[in-house]
Amino acid sequence: MLELAEKWLNGTITPEEEKEYAGWYNNLDDNAGLKVSEEWATDREDHRRKLLKRINRQKARVASLPASLLYKITAAAVLIIIAGVAWRYFNRTPPPIPVAATTGTGVIDVQPGVNGAVLTMANGKTIVLDTAGNGRLMTDAAAHITKTDGSVAFTAASEHDATIHEYNTLVTPRGRQQQLVLSDGTRIWLNAESSIRFPTAFAPDIREVEITGEVYFEVSKNPAAPFMVNVNGMQVQVLGTHFNINAYPNEEAIATTLLEGRVKVVNRQSALPPDHPGGGNRQSAILRPGQQAILSQASRSTQPIAVHTVDVDQVVAWKNGIQAFESADIKMIMRQVERWYDIDVEFKGAMPARTFTGEIPRSANLSELLKLFEVAKIHFSMDTQKKKLTVMP
Numbered sequence: 345m346l347e348l349a350e351k352w353l354n355g356t357i358t359p360e361e362e363k364e365y366a367g368w369y370n371n372l373d374d375n376a377g378l379k380v381s382e383e384w385a386t387d388r389e390d391h392r393r394k395l396l397k398r399i400n401r402q403k404a405r406v407a408s409l410p411a412s413l414l415y416k417i418t419a420a421a422v423l424i425i426i427a428g429v430a431w432r433y434f435n436r437t438p439p440p441i442p443v444a445a446t447t448g449t450g451v452i453d454v455q456p457g458v459n460g461a462v463l464t465m466a467n468g469k470t471i472v473l474d475t476a477g478n479g480r481l482m483t484d485a486a487a488h489i490t491k492t493d494g495s496v497a498f499t500a501a502s503e504h505d506a507t508i509h510e511y512n513t514l515v516t517p518r519g520r521q522q523q524l525v526l527s528d529g530t531r532i533w534l535n536a537e538s539s540i541r542f543p544t545a546f547a548p549d550i551r552e553v554e555i556t557g558e559v560y561f562e563v564s565k566n567p568a569a570p571f572m573v574n575v576n577g578m579q580v581q582v583l584g585t586h587f588n589i590n591a592y593p594n595e596e597a598i599a600t601t602l603l604e605g606r607v608k609v610v611n612r613q614s615a616l617p618p619d620h621p622g623g624g625n626r627q628s629a630i631l632r633p634g635q636q637a638i639l640s641q642a643s644r645s646t647q648p649i650a651v652h653t654v655d656v657d658q659v660v661a662w663k664n665g666i667q668a669f670e671s672a673d674i675k676m677i678m679r680q681v682e683r684w685y686d687i688d689v690e691f692k693g694a695m696p697a698r699t700f701t702g703e704i705p706r707s708a709n710l711s712e713l714l715k716l717f718e719v720a721k722i723h724f725s726m727d728t729q730k731k732k733l734t735v736m737p
Contacts (some may be wrong), residue, residue, distance in 0.1 A: 379495045454726075457536055457684045459494040461522035466510035466544060469607055471496045473522065487527065489705070497525035500545035509547070515539040519686030521662075526553075529564035529601035530571065533663045536683040537592070556727075558590045560663045577613040578639055582606070587631075588660050594679060598639045601659045602631040609637040667713070671699045674722060678735060685710050688732045695737060696720060 369496075458475035469488075471481055473496060481489040481496070483671055488499040496514070516522050516534045524532040527545045534540060538557025546552075552572040563571045565584025572579040575591045578598055586607025591598040600609050609630040629637045629649045636654040640647045659666035667684065670679050677700065678689040684706065698720055714724050725734045 352597065365452065371605055384434050424488045447650060454685045454687060454731075456707055456709060457519040457521060457686065459522060460520040461496075461516045461534065463489075464513045464515070466512055474520070495523035498527045498544065500527040510544045511541055513541045517686070518683055526551075526564075528538060528566065528569075531562040532579050533560040534559070535559070535662055536686075540695075555589060555591065557592055558588070558662070560586075560588045560660055562586045576641070577611070579612055580608065581608040583651045588656075588663075590659075592679070593641070595641070597623065597641055598630065598657075599636055600639075600656060601636040601656055602633050603656050603660065604633055609639070609649060618660060661703065662706065665706050666703050667708070670701045673697075673699050674717070674720075678733075681713070681733070682709070686731070688730070690732060691735050693737045695735070696722065 369458075441691055448553050458474075460472075462470045463473060465471070465482070469482070470582070473491060476491055478491050478493065481491050483489070483501075487501055490497050498512075514522065514524055514534065516536055516538050518537050520536055522534045524534065524540065524542075526532065526542055528551060530551075532540060535558035538559055539555065540559060540560055541554040543552075546569060549569055550572065551566070551569050552574065554574045556575070559573075561571075561573070561582075562585050563582050563586070567583055571582045571584075573589065574581075575598060576593075578600075580587065580589065580600055582605065585607055586603040587605075587607055588603070589598070589603045590601075600607065608630050627648065629651050630639055631651065634653050634656055635651055636659070638650040638652070656671065658668045658670050667680065669680070673689065674695050678691075681687070686709075700717075700720070702716060704716065717724075721737065723736045725736070726732070727734070
């Protein structure tokens with residue numbers, strides 16, 4: 345089976361061999377494990393990178409497998425627990441955990457989020473996109489608004505006066521995500537519990553929006569009109585590029601990640617003098633693709649912007665239908681759970697000092713995600729009336 349495991353990892357396994365391997369894996373003893381050859385990966389981090397890369401290549405091919413088999417294979421392969429345990433993977437996925445309920449009986453589950461948002465127009469009119477049908481939503485002197493599945497697009501009316509600044513607001517509550525196309529062709533994805541304020545039509549010399557939460561941008565190129573994103577005292581300046589901003593107020597920092605092009609991140613609340621080691625140029629940072637700028641939310645006036653290289657695929661996985669976490673503790677993961685599953689989470693007792701790296705489809709129910717943590721001795725109970733999940737060691 346070691347040979348079949350390594351064939352699966354390097355992509356040379358045949359459909360017949362994969363079926364044999366899956367059958368062996370599903371009948372594996374709880375205490376058994378499979379050690380990965382050092383020829384394939386030299387250490388845990390090397391193995392983690394190669395495994396996740398392999399999973400991404402497999403997604404299209406395994407999507408047609410039965411859901412139960414697909415879950416068992418990907419759950420074992422994708423979730424790698426980085427908690428100081430021995431370097432041994434493919435441990436058998438634990439049996440499903442019943443999420444105990446303080447009200448009702450049986451296994452309690454929570455559906456994942458869906459597409460939807462609330463659009464408030466400059467004239468005060470509100471449109472709930474969850475219930476609006478596809479097609480033209482509104483036409484007036486300023487813009488035409490059209491909805492297609494999961495997306496809403498603004499097209500400025502030819503007779504609209506761009507010197508008249510009319511601002512609209514799109515808000516995704518918990519359990520919702522939404523795509524938006526602005527009047528200049530810029531494409532935007534809003535994660536759950538996020539918002540964007542934007543004009544119906546941009547001025548000819550500048551394009552400026554304001555956001556909260558997490559938003560991914562694919563900015564239409566226009567050198568004559570720089571694109572500005574304002575978020576909680578920070579500004580991102582671009583010409584045409586792809587980038588992600590995570591600025592949830594309950595996260596420690598605002599993270600700006602560049603995928604393509606070039607952006608300048610400016611801390612407009614910095615109190616550092618220009619001659620300070622962290623002042624001057626560190627009050628702003630120019631990013632290259634693959635880099636992330638981190639600005640502390642608590643001490644932004646005294647801390648410079650930090651820049652480092654990240655896995656951009658992991659950062660924007662949410663936009664592509666994947667719930668991903670890398671070296672994240674249980675509290676960080678549960679903050680994602682609150683936003684996407686529209687529940688509250690509370691902790692009782694001291695949580696294990698462990699971090700997790702893994703992926704699971706955002707279409708998965710809550711119970712499927714919670715199953716992955718049983719091996720880490722983390723337990724859950726659910727109050728369905730209050731929509732509150734309790735996490736316990």
